[in-house]
Amino acid sequence: MANYYTDNKDIKFHLGHPLMKKIVQLKERGFDDKDSYDYAFLDFEDAMDSYDKILEIVGDICGNVIAPNAESVDAEGPRLENNEVKYARGTQENHEALTRSGLIGMSLPRKYGGLNFPMVPYVMAAEIVSRADAGFANIWGLQDCAETLHEFGSEEIKDEFLPRFNKGATAAMDLTEPDAGSDLQAVQLKAAWDEKRNVWLLNGVKRFITNGDANISLVLARSEEGTADGRGLSLFVYDRKDKGLTIRRIENKLGIKGSPTCELVFRDAPAKLVGSRKFGLIKYVMSLMNSARLGVAAQSVGISEAAYREALKYAEERAQFGRPVIYFPAIYEMLRNMEVKIKAQRTLLYETARFVDIYKNYNSISEERKLEAEERSEQKKYQRLADVFTPLLKLISSEYCNQIAYDALQVHGGAGFMKDFPVERIYRDARITSIYEGTSQLQVVAAIRGVTSGTYLNHIRDTCEKESVGPELEYLKTRLVTMTDEYEKCVERVIGEEDSEFLDFHARRLVEMAGNIIMGYLLLKDTRRDGSYLNIASIFINTSRAHNREKADYIIEFDIKELGSFKYNPDK
Ligand SMILES: Cc1cc2nc3c(=O)[nH]c(=O)nc-3n(C[C@H](O)[C@H](O)[C@H](O)COP(=O)(O)OP(=O)(O)OC[C@H]3O[C@@H](n4cnc5c(N)ncnc54)[C@H](O)[C@@H]3O)c2cc1C
Known part of the structure; x- marks a missing residue:
């Protein structure tokens, strides 16, 4: 039986990093949950053992359900029927398998049905899912939206939406519009308060929205009339049950074909404000996008791993000039460089995830009590590092992913260009990583602050x-x-x-x-x-x-x- 976690000792190596002790202690706050939840951890060793076991379950589902479905999902894709997106059969199966095992809403606190996972093992799960099927990783990874609701939503919003994730609710992040891509300050979709109905109403168009027909959507909208920049934008949570949304179309695209990319029209769609008005882009979406960038980095590492393994297998099996092609220096150099790039991007991925874990935990502790001076200085230090490491990581990992997929196809020769081998799909899937969640050029715009400061x-x-x-x-x-x-x-x-x-x-x-x-x-x-x-x-x-x-x-x-x-x- 294939297992995408246990067959990759590099992931477990990073799980065993010395900083995990600090991260688990911060996340578990003295392991108090054990008095209320029978599945809560008793101590550090118990937590580490549980992450390991849960990742093993993720690895098992990925190796035996998600990866075997990837080809048929790529061929079948999602379809639009009566204003509803229907996933490919394999996507449905994948989603059900992960939901049954409690693997949606993993990082949420236990009181909302989550596993209280820190970023590090959660990102590991994202890497493993992406190796199995990068397109499906988007549908699963949008559970990041739950984290944003948890961080910034009111208690009422949290109680209403968060427990649904663990039961399999899907999510979407609706930011992009036809005239607002890299420049999200230009968002026009309008949010207006309706006095009679006592609710915010959304009107406008969103473009290129992954999983646009999700149960729960976070929508960036202009709530302040007469404004033209980011300070006039607020974040809203929209429940698909409340109607007012038309799925205009599903895009026909190069890769990640199992992941529906939708054009949406909101017409008087009721929604709830998340956090405070005017902080939508400058605070909440920035935080959401930073998590999503970590997710795309994990996706990039997962795709790279898949591409490398396909190339290695092919190079060992394919013989030319009387020997397997792996013995030609031109080929083994490519394979070696792929392996080196994978290890380099992975070590940067988990270093960044650790920084995020530490400062986010301090942020959440600071809502419960005043931080000590030393804790406050650590919070600031790790936040500063996470802010400059995240765009650096997204840039490097997505570019490496594209280079690795390119070389992996090259190792296959003409066979790589055919649909007979998975590398053809992997190569197409890789291409998006340096485009969405901010193109590589926009990552540089963010990361250059780490240089100049x-x-x-x-x-x-x-x-x-x-x-x-x-x-x-x-x-x-x-x-x-x-x-x-x-x-x-x-x-x-x-x-x-x-x-x-x-x-x-x-x-x-x-x-x-x-x-x-x-x-x-x-x-x-x-x-x-x-x-x-x-x-x-x-x-x-x-x-x-x-x-x-x-x-x-x-x-x-x-x-x-x-x-x-x-x-x-x-x-x-
Ligand atoms: C498959 C897919 C799924 C997506 N999913 C989602 C989703 O779920 N939710 C969502 O909100 N959006 C989503 N997007 C949108 C995605 O985030 C945007 O496509 C992306 O941010 C780029 O915006 P754009 O396409 O408008 O390109 P543009 O902004 O038009 O960029 C065009 C070119 O100009 C460059 N450029 C622009 N500004 C600068 C600058 N200041 N400095 C240097 N170069 C610059 C860009 O790098 C790019 O090369 C998705 C897109 C795709 C293709």
Whole structure:
């Protein structure tokens, strides 16, 4: 029997990270729930054992239900019938299997029927589901909406909506509109308070909405008449039972075909305000999108893992010139680089998830009691790190995912182009990861703050560099220190120009340079815990050193005059 958790020891390795002790203690608050719920954890060991067992169940369902359904779901897709989206048969089966096992609403507190999972094991489940079927991972992953309702909704909203998730309610996140894509400040869908009915009414169009026919939707809408920017937007929760919604169509798209992407028309659809007016985009959607970006990063790692395994299997079986193609350096180099990129993006994924776990737990504790000074400073530190690591992670993991899927198809030769092998679907599914939840270009817009504020550099110098790696890894650390010096010089050069367009032009290079150094250190730390990561760390650091050098040469020698032809002139 296939199991997508137990067959991947790298995931379990990250589950065993030393910071888990702190995360579990924060999440479980002294393990008080054990007096009220017979399935609550008794102590740290019990919690870790339970995460392990639950992930094993996820791995089992993924290996034996979701992955075997993936091809038929891709071929069949969802359909629209009488204003309702009908999932493909396999999607329905997948959803029922996960709901039966209590795997929807996993991170919610037990009082709402959840498992009180921290981000780390929840993100692990997301990675595993994505490996089995990236399209289905969207439908399952939209349970993130429950977390937003839990964080910002009133008690009344929480009591009404949250217990439904565990019973299998589906969710959607309705942000994008025809004229508001990357720029969500331009959202126009109108929310108006109806005095007579004592309810908010939504009117307008949303586009490209995953699972748009969901039971529960979070809708970003303009509640403040006469406004044109993000401060006029609020967040609403819409219950599909309340009508007023037309599904205009399901998009016909390149990949993730099992995941219905819908165009929606709201006509006097009743909805409830989440949190306070005017904070919809600037606070609640930002938080929701950060969770969703972590979800897309997990999806990217899962797709990468699936692509790599398909490529490895094919390369071992396919013989040309008298030997399996895996023995040609051109092929095994591709496979090795895929493995290295997977380990690098995964270590960044779980580091980011740990940062999110810590600050979010402090946020929620601060609602119960005043934080101690030390706790407050940790909350701030981890929030700052999570804010700059999340876009960095989304950028790097989705781009790696595309590169890995490309190479995995290449390893298959012509067979990869045919529908006879799963890699054809995986390749199509990979393409979306660098587009939704903010394109790679928009991740750079967010991540560049980590460069200009010095957050990446300070983290590298004050934390990564200060940690001992032991004498046997010192030579690799020295390379990372040199890479950091080089990065620092590039940052100084770009900031020194005092030209925002010049900064934007080199932003992606600077962000990727920082990312390479950070992943290098993470892999060194992984090697400290388990020597078998040495080869991976070594290849990653050596290739990244070459990539960073190339970027540094370009930045340092770049003539600002060359920018002239790119400059935006609104009068032209
Ligand atoms: C399959 C699918 C599912 C989706 N699911 C959802 C969903 O569930 N909910 C939802 O609300 N939305 C969803 N979306 C929408 C998605 O988030 C947007 O498509 C995405 O954010 C990009 O917006 P856009 O398509 O309008 O592109 P545009 O914003 O028009 O971008 C066009 C190009 O310009 C670049 N660009 C734009 N602004 C800048 C800038 N400031 N700096 C540099 N480059 C820039 C972009 O990177 C891109 O290359 C989905 C989209 C797809 C395709």
